[in-house]
Amino acid sequence: MSEPVTAMGGVAASGGIAGIREAERQGMVTLRGDLSAPAVGKAVKSVTGMAVPGAGTFAQKDGVALCWMSPDELLVLCDYGSAEGIVQAFDAASGKAHLLAVNVSDARASFQVSGEHARDVMAKLCPVDLAPGAFGTGMFRRTRLAQVAAAIWMPSDDSFQLICFRSQAQYVFDLLSIAAQPGSEVNHLCSTG
Amino acid sequence: MLILTCPVCGVTAEETEFHAGGEAHLKRYGPGSPDEQFEEYLFMRENPRGVHFERWRHVYGCGKWFHAARCTTTLEVFGTYPAQTLEPPAGLRKTISKKRPGWIWREFS
Ligand SMILES: [Zn+2]
Numbered sequence: 314m315s316e317p318v319t320a321m322g323g324v325a326a327s328g329g330i331a332g333i334r335e336a337e338r339q340g341m342v343t344l345r346g347d348l349s350a351p352a353v354g355k356a357v358k359s360v361t362g363m364a365v366p367g368a369g370t371f372a373q374k375d376g377v378a379l380c381w382m383s384p385d386e387l388l389v390l391c392d393y394g395s396a397e398g399i400v401q402a403f404d405a406a407s408g409k410a411h412l413l414a415v416n417v418s419d420a421r422a423s424f425q426v427s428g429e430h431a432r433d434v435m436a437k438l439c440p441v442d443l444a445p446g447a448f449g450t451g452m453f454r455r456t457r458l459a460q461v462a463a464a465i466w467m468p469s470d471d472s473f474q475l476i477c478f479r480s481q482a483q484y485v486f487d488l489l490s491i492a493a494q495p496g497s498e499v500n501h502l503c504s505t506g
Numbered sequence: 507m508l509i510l511t512c513p514v515c516g517v518t519a520e521e522t523e524f525h526a527g528g529e530a531h532l533k534r535y536g537p538g539s540p541d542e543q544f545e546e547y548l549f550m551r552e553n554p555r556g557v558h559f560e561r562w563r564h565v566y567g568c569g570k571w572f573h574a575a576r577c578t579t580t581l582e583v584f585g586t587y588p589a590q591t592l593e594p595p596a597g598l599r600k601t602i603s604k605k606r607p608g609w610i611w612r613e614f615s
Contacts, residue, residue, distance in 0.1 A: 368515050383568035384514060440520045456523055457566040 317393070320422035320482035329493035330430040335486065336423035336474065340396035342389040344403065345413040349384065352410035357387070360402045371453040371466060380453045380464065388464070388476075393418055422482035426489060427472035432502040435465065435473050437492040444502055445470075459488050508576060513586045515568040527561035530573050531593055531612075555579055557602055557609040559594055562586075575602060 317338060325334035346353040348365050357365050363379050365387065366372040371380040377399075378390040391399055396416045403414035426434050436443045438458045448454070448467070455464045458477065461484060465475045477485045508521040517523075529551050535543040552558065558578050563571045571589040575598055576582060584605065585598045594614055602609055609615060 369517065383570060386569075440523050454517070455567045456519070462566050 317419060320479045321486055324486055326486075326490045326493070329490065329495050330498050331426050331428040331434045331493045333434075333486065333489045333493055334425050335482070336425050338393040339418065339421075339423050339476075340389075340391040340393045340399070341416075341418045341421060341476075342391065342396050342399050342403070343382075343413075343415050343417045344387040344389060345385055345415075346407075346411055347385055348381075348387065350410065352408065353412055356403060356406040356408070356410050356412055359406045360399065361389070366453075369453060370451055380466070382455060382464070389414075420479055421476045422479045422485065423474065423476045424485060424489060425468075425472060425474050426493070429471055430493070430498055431471055431473050433497075433499040434489065434492045435475075436499070436502055437497075438488055439463075439465065441465075458485055461485065508574075508581050508583055510562060510574055510583055511586050512564040512567060512570070513572050513588055514564065514570040517564070517567050519567070523564070523566045525563045525565040527563050527571065530559035530561050552612060554611060557584070557606055557611050559611060559614075561589070577606070 319335055319338055321335045323335050323337070354365050357363065357379065361374065361377050361379060363372045363374050366379050366381045368381055371378050376392060380388040380390065382388050389399055396418045400414045400416050403412065432443050439456045441454055441456050442448060450467045450470060453464065453466045455462070457463065458475065461477055461481045463475050463477045463485070465473055468474050509518060510521060510524055511518040532547060535547040556577055556579060557575065559573065559575050561571060562574050572586050573589060573591055574586045575584040575594060577584070584602045587595050587598060599614065
């Protein structure tokens with residue numbers, strides 16, 4: 314049996330203005346289909362118990378999160394071990410709906426950025442308004458981190474979680490570590506600044 | 507720098523989250539069409555100083571294509587609208603006329 318591992322082996326960086334660490338293994342299922350189609354909404358509801366989240370947001374229930382990626386794509390976040398079961402449940406529930414579910418857990422890497430300067434660190438890398446009133450918990454945003462695609466959200470008011478492609482994990486970890494290097498506070502977005 | 511609003515996902519971001527896709531509303535002339543029309547479709551493009559219509563893609567976001575109207579001299583974005591549109595929408599043309607009286611772009615004004 315092969316033993317699944319994360320892209321960076323759980324690497325972490327501390328001592329900077331924010332804590333950076335690779336998230337643990339995360340189950341991810343990509344769901345493609347017209348999210349406005351009633352049949353797709355029905356399948357999503359029957360598998361996850363949740364309605365399709367609105368644009369730019371995510372919904373969560375019982376350890377499963379539904380993230381809005383585009384009008385025809387949802388990302389399902391779940392325990393690493395339950396991704397395969399969720400794919401099968403979608404296959405069974407899709408019926409006549411034009412819907413595709415694929416386990417992409419190993420295709421991506423995930424990082425957490427935490428601390429009172431987490432917004433500073435992320436704002437250095439993303440072309441997104443990360444001011445407290447403009448971006449907060451419950452929102453889900455696909456954007457870029459310097460030169461690569463990423464999706465970001467805030468599990469709490471002073472932490473971010475992000476996903477990127479697995480092959481770019483080293484680049485993203487380096488980016489985050491450099492953006493968080495000691496003494497690099499911007500103090501523009503922090504209420505405590 | 508351009509500030510664009512993706513009409514598909516509603517995100518407003520600066521242009522580095524998007525990718526420019528060239529001139530908008532080109533009519534495709536394929537095999538069997540006269541040489542002049544095929545040449546026009548392949549090579550002839552507007553290069554205006556002022557009002558311009560383009561295709562853009564929200565490449566780092568929702569991934570979808572859309573249209574944008576902007577000013578090439580000031581980088582003001584007059585508006586964005588769905589990709590599934592064959593010509594600049596009337597409402598947007600009116601908005602542009604208020605800001606740039608007398609503008610002309612191809613057969614539109
Ligand atoms: Zn978009």
